[in-house]
Amino acid sequence: MSDTTIEWTDKTIRRFWSYVHVGDMNECWLWMAGLFSNGYGQFRLGPKKIKAHRAAFQLTQGRLPDDDHIILHFCDNPPCCNPAQLQSQPVACGSNL
Numbered sequence: 001m002s003d004t005t006i007e008w009t010d011k012t013i014r015r016f017w018s019y020v021h022v023g024d025m026n027e028c029w030l031w032m033a034g035l036f037s038n039g040y041g042q043f044r045l046g047p048k049k050i051k052a053h054r055a056a057f058q059l060t061q062g063r064l065p066d067d068d069h070i071i072l073h074f075c076d077n078p079p080c081c082n083p084a085q086l087q088s089q090p091v092a093c094g095s096n097l
């Protein structure tokens with residue numbers, strides 16, 4: 001995925017969090033900028049469009065979710081960027097067979 005090649009500068013990180021309505025750890029932190037058509041937050045970085053919840057996971061966990069992992073929301077709220085409500089899970093386990 002293209003979002004594995006992002007260079008996170010301090011400026012970019014500050015801009016990212018400026019779009020997140022940060023609340024308590026048990027609340028949803030909603031993305032306040034544009035959304036993808038599927039409801040996920042969309043962070044624009046030059047020509048790239050990054051899923052905001054994946055970026056939030058990366059910035060707080062210090063690593064990117066593996067390409068074969070999806071990021072699940074405990075809260076079932078796609079625009080939510082609260083890292084406490086995100087969990088990385090292998091795609092195989094997350095498929096709804």
Ligand SMILES: [Zn+2]
Nearest residue numbers: 028075080085
């Ligand atoms: Zn949430």
